[in-house]
Amino acid sequence: MTFAPAAAFTTRPTLRGTFGMSASTHWTATATAQSVLERGGNAFDAAVAAAFVLHVVEPHLNGPGGDLVALVRPAGAAEPVVLMGQGPAPARATIEHFRGRGLDLVPGAGGLAAAVPGAVDAWLLLLRDHGTWELGDVLAYATRYARDGHPLVAGAAATIARVAELFRDHWPTSAERWMPEGTPPAADSLVRNPAYADVLDGLVAAGARGELAQADHAQADRALADRAQANRAPRDDRAARIDAAREHWMTTVLPEAAAFLAQPHRHADGADHPGILDADDLATWRASFEPAVSTGFRGWDVFKAGTWTQGPALLHTLRLIEDSDDLDPSSIEGAHLLLEAQKLAYADRDVWFGDAGGAVDIDALLADDYVAARRALIGREASTEWHPGSPEGRDPVLPPLRTDHAGTDGSTGEPTVDRSGQTRGDTCHLDVIDRWGNVVSATPSGGWLQSSPTVPSLGFCLGTRLQATWLVPGHPASLTPGRRPRTTLTPTLVSRGDEVIAIGSPGGDQQDQWQLTVLLRMLVGGYSAQQAIDAPNLNITALIDSFWPRTWVPAGVAVEDRLGEQVIEALEERGHRVRRAGDWALGRVTAVGRGADGLLWAAANPRGAQGYAAGR
Numbered sequence: 001m002t003f004a005p006a007a008a009f010t011t012r013p014t015l016r017g018t019f020g021m022s023a024s025t026h027w028t029a030t031a032t033a034q035s036v037l038e039r040g041g042n043a044f045d046a047a048v049a050a051a052f053v054l055h056v057v058e059p060h061l062n063g064p065g066g067d068l069v070a071l072v073r074p075a076g077a078a079e080p081v082v083l084m085g086q087g088p089a090p091a092r093a094t095i096e097h098f099r100g101r102g103l104d105l106v107p108g109a110g111g112l113a114a115a116v117p118g119a120v121d122a123w124l125l126l127l128r129d130h131g132t133w134e135l136g137d138v139l140a141y142a143t144r145y146a147r148d149g150h151p152l153v154a155g156a157a158a159t160i161a162r163v164a165e166l167f168r169d170h171w172p173t174s175a176e177r178w179m180p181e182g183t184p185p186a187a188d189s190l191v192r193n194p195a196y197a198d199v200l201d202g203l204v205a206a207g208a209r210g211e212l213a214q215a216d217h218a219q220a221d222r223a224l225a226d227r228a229q230a231n232r233a234p235r236d237d238r239a240a241r242i243d244a245a246r247e248h249w250m251t252t253v254l255p256e257a258a259a260f261l262a263q264p265h266r267h268a269d270g271a272d273h274p275g276i277l278d279a280d281d282l283a284t285w286r287a288s289f290e291p292a293v294s295t296g297f298r299g300w301d302v303f304k305a306g307t308w309t310q311g312p313a314l315l316h317t318l319r320l321i322e323d324s325d326d327l328d329p330s331s332i333e334g335a336h337l338l339l340e341a342q343k344l345a346y347a348d349r350d351v352w353f354g355d356a357g358g359a360v361d362i363d364a365l366l367a368d369d370y371v372a373a374r375r376a377l378i379g380r381e382a383s384t385e386w387h388p389g390s391p392e393g394r395d396p397v398l399p400p401l402r403t404d405h406a407g408t409d410g411s412t413g414e415p416t417v418d419r420s421g422q423t424r425g426d427t428c429h430l431d432v433i434d435r436w437g438n439v440v441s442a443t444p445s446g447g448w449l450q451s452s453p454t455v456p457s458l459g460f461c462l463g464t465r466l467q468a469t470w471l472v473p474g475h476p477a478s479l480t481p482g483r484r485p486r487t488t489l490t491p492t493l494v495s496r497g498d499e500v501i502a503i504g505s506p507g508g509d510q511q512d513q514w515q516l517t518v519l520l521r522m523l524v525g526g527y528s529a530q531q532a533i534d535a536p537n538l539n540i541t542a543l544i545d546s547f548w549p550r551t552w553v554p555a556g557v558a559v560e561d562r563l564g565e566q567v568i569e570a571l572e573e574r575g576h577r578v579r580r581a582g583d584w585a586l587g588r589v590t591a592v593g594r595g596a597d598g599l600l601w602a603a604a605n606p607r608g609a610q611g612y613a614a615g616r
Helices: 027-038 043-057 095-100 119-130 135-148 154-162 164-169 172-178 194-210 217-229 238-261 279-283 312-321 332-352 368-375 508-523 529-534 565-573
Strands: 015-017 020-024 067-073 081-085 288-291 293-297 300-304 430-434 439-445 492-496 499-504 538-540 556-559 577-580 590-594 600-604 612-615
Touching: 015 020, 015 612, 020 027, 020 043, 020 590, 020 600, 027 043, 027 135, 027 430, 027 612, 043 067, 043 119, 043 135, 043 194, 043 430, 043 439, 067 119, 067 492, 081 119, 119 135, 119 238, 119 288, 135 194, 135 238, 154 164, 164 172, 194 238, 238 279, 293 312, 300 312, 312 332, 312 368, 312 508, 332 368, 332 508, 332 538, 332 565, 430 499, 430 590, 430 600, 439 492, 439 499, 439 590, 492 508, 499 508, 508 529, 508 538, 529 590, 529 600, 556 565, 565 577, 590 612
Parallel strands: 556 577
Antiparallel strands: 015 600, 020 430, 020 612, 067 081, 067 439, 081 288, 293 300, 300 492, 430 439, 492 499, 499 590, 538 556, 590 600, 600 612
């Protein structure tokens, strides 16, 4: 089947070159990554520098108190590994504790929902093991923007305005941080975060002191000053310096945040609760690398993180649709197939994914007989049922199914602040490939400025990933001390021989759905990366929302109007409950890669006028 032709005009070209490529959800992060490449750093140095800049310039979408999932493939490696920056639930985070506070869900905002923050430690681990630069050089970009200022993006300004009343009435430290004049800042206002700049400087200083562990801090500081003056700082203990910074972050910086949030404060349920994360939780956890999971799709290998993320749902979807004749998201049959297949894949996600022994085995999820049985459930009409399966014949533990008949929740695409005014957050994404063949695809998130009260001495707050757990026992994603909450963060790496694609998107539950349409247009339809990203998008909302208050929209679908009246009306006739999102509303996909001709390329999403690619 021939795909609908890509529009002759795209919003920008697919960049091509031989030196290096960067793409992210904010132009400053992209420019930072490319600057590192230009100065001789590799893709991992560039990604870490850009990631810390994202903490500063996209504070409504991620922060130092958040989390991270990345796929990392060093040059010459056959397969990527997963950089695991998702911290677990604290020791006191039991179902009984939350139920005892009158809760049936983990609140979507407030310190009670904080898991161990994993992003910063994960980035520093990547820098230590695969980067080449010194920590101070990598952090210099973010430190400068935090101290000297940067223009506030429109999305951040709008988010602050929406939560201004919460800040004024209940989170005074957040009001002081984000509304120092008493009113929300306007878009493009120059904003600074000197407290966070001091934290970054402290990491560099802690790393330097780590070399001089036998001396007291005063002696160390004097020795460092002498060394800097002589311009002869040793570089042979780089790993030790980074490890010392990691230790400082986990045992000095984050405990200060946990202690601050131990004071009762307002949460999304309307009540005041104290946080339960403490220094012991932070002292016993560190980021790590782990194997990726994968499946084949029409000659390509597609790699994802495991079932502690939602990533394998994309693999399951690809298996469900692989043999179909029409995979064009812009055709009636193709769009319907993608929507129905994803309903099945995400129903399995909602029942079987999590960081527990009861989680589905990947081999069982992708087994031929199970895939065939699930595929047989796809009919011509839109399903209005929530239909999880039983891989290996197991009986699922069902989470609560809260039906949202109004369709006001779970259908907003990116959960920054939903239509009811609840504080929520979203995500960033970045991809980098260098001339040596190192490649990284990373999705940092959490610790949004609206997650919990700002810690005034640090300039940031903690995340709320525990809202993705259930307060019912026996589910793979049940709230359990020491277990990771199932995360929506889901970068992708695709390869075939020497060809590689690193791709991802913000968007909560929609992240892989928006990547799916781009990948199909590229791998099957022959679109360039930028053509595929620019093309009209769609996604289901007929899944259990991973974010509080965790509702489900039966037969729910969101589409961009550019999909066309014929396709949209046909979907409605088949029973899909369609919400028209506007012409340019669904997806924030970025991607980099290397083609069969050996050329590097990059592309970025135009929606929101914020994401950019760069390279040469």
